[in-house]
Amino acid sequence: QQQVKQSPQSLIVQKGGISIINCAYENTAFDYFPWYQQFPGKGPALLIAIRPDVSEKKEGRFTISFNKSAKQFSLHIMDSQPGDSATYFCAASSDFGNEKLTFGTGTRLTIIP
């Protein structure tokens, strides 16, 4: 089974700080890397995604950084807010290889005032 390794398992960040969650993958065929956000009692929701033709993608306060040679990608949340407190999952898949989404183990992020 292809793996996506996610760290840290939990993270506490002060309001206004930068939250950083990291993921590493093994399968070089992966070509789609989404991040999902899950609030308590809700299902995961797609937050932001990147393909390997770019090294960075930014949407508002959320940025994905992608390092193809290192097979790593990370989520950065700038100016973190209490409303960002949630569990975050990275994932990877290969559209052309017909690989379904493989999820990381999740990071529980808590933003403290």
Added chain:
Amino acid sequence: DVKVTQSSRYLVKRTGEKVFLECVQDMDHENMFWYRQDPGLGLRLIYFSYDVKMKEKGDIPEGYSVSREKKERFSLILESASTNQTSMYLCASSRGLAEINIQYFGAGTRLSVL
């Protein structure tokens, strides 16, 4: 907005019971998925379906089966529930082959098997 609805938020069943988890999506999506979510293990794919009456095994299909008789509905069946199937179950859907991995999730069913 895509809506994926799971019929139960919480279920409590006894060992050996047959359990049905139901999922309905309202966006005419071709693909539907069942995952289980466990702390420290993330989301793991149980089964998926890319068309009515079609199904494929995911990473952990043992002890589960699925049914898709209508495009909008995908059922997960535990033939004989066991305590190790206590988990959060998530249903998801996506459109077509080109967007198969752009998935929309339901709120989940928390199943406890006693």
